Amino acid sequence: MTLRGKVVVNRCMSLDGFIAGPGHAMDWGNGRALADFVAPDDIAEIAAATGAMLVGRRTWEVGDRMEAEEPGSVDYPFSGPMFLLSHRPLEPPDPAVTILTGDIGDAVATALDAAGDKNLEILGADVAGQCLQRGLVDEILVYVLPVLLGDGIPFSSPGLTRTDLEPISSTRSGDATILRFRVRKESGPTVD
Numbered sequence: 738m739t740l741r742g743k744v745v746v747n748r749c750m751s752l753d754g755f756i757a758g759p760g761h762a763m764d765w766g767n768g769r770a771l772a773d774f775v776a777p778d779d780i781a782e783i784a785a786a787t788g789a790m791l792v793g794r795r796t797w798e799v800g801d802r803m804e805a806e807e808p809g810s811v812d813y814p815f816s817g818p819m820f821l822l823s824h825r826p827l828e829p830p831d832p833a834v835t836i837l838t839g840d841i842g843d844a845v846a847t848a849l850d851a852a853g854d855k856n857l858e859i860l861g862a863d864v865a866g867q868c869l870q871r872g873l874v875d876e877i878l879v880y881v882l883p884v885l886l887g888d889g890i891p892f893s894s895p896g897l898t899r900t901d902l903e904p905i906s907s908t909r910s911g912d913a914t915i916l917r918f919r920v921r922k923e924s925g926p927t928v929d
């Protein structure tokens with residue numbers, strides 16, 4: 738039997754449930770990046786368990802903007818296969834990135850295959866919402882950061898149906914709290 742990794746929605750989030758501030762600002766306080774809040778060993782362990790990433794185009798563009806404004810601010814110790822969900826090519830093209838488009842189930846299957854026996858990380862609110870809606874997500878990992886943003890991009894996209902979760906763990910890591918949940922497939926959303 739071929740072992741497959743898990744599909745993991747991976748997010749950092751303010752205590753009041755925002756994954757970015759107004760205008761997609763990723764300002765968690767005093768210019769600190771996610772890596773400044775979480776214990777380096779925990780980031781390294783999560784990255785080492787990741788075999789591929791599936792990223793939404795808006796997340797990609799926010800990451801590009803952050804990198805341009807502050808080089809190194811989105812660094813992550815991961816160098817495996819990278820898949821970008823988009824209807825548009827990258828300008829300039831990046832041979833290290835595979836652009837996928839169309840059915841989210843096909844995109845997840847392709848990226849999960851590339852991840853081998855490691856996990857597939859899903860990045861992007863809209864993309865994660867599509868995956869949850871189709872019952873494709875195994876786990877949700879949230880870095881809860883010590884800030885109330887008051888406004889911004891909420892964890893759930895509008896229209897997401899109820900999804901029941903099973904707690905796996907809750908760990909203090911540096912100034913963050915890492916929460917892990919398993920998605921209960923039997924009571925989760927149905928596949929279209």
Ligand SMILES: NC(=O)c1ccc[n+]([C@@H]2O[C@H](COP(=O)([O-])OP(=O)(O)OC[C@H]3O[C@@H](n4cnc5c(N)ncnc54)[C@H](OP(=O)(O)O)[C@@H]3O)[C@@H](O)[C@H]2O)c1
Pocket residue numbers: 747748749750755756757760761762763792793794795796797799822823824825837838839840841860861862863864865867890
């Ligand atoms: N806190 C965190 O850990 C975290 C993590 C990730 C993202 N974020 C934040 O979340 C926000 C981005 O999320 P988002 O929901 O706005 O967007 P997103 O999920 O990153 O990207 C959505 C875009 O991806 C493309 N796309 C999605 N599904 C597709 C499909 N099936 N086929 C082809 N293309 C598809 C479309 O772009 P095109 O049609 O334009 O190509 C769509 O507009 C940003 O503010 C980002 O900073 C936060």
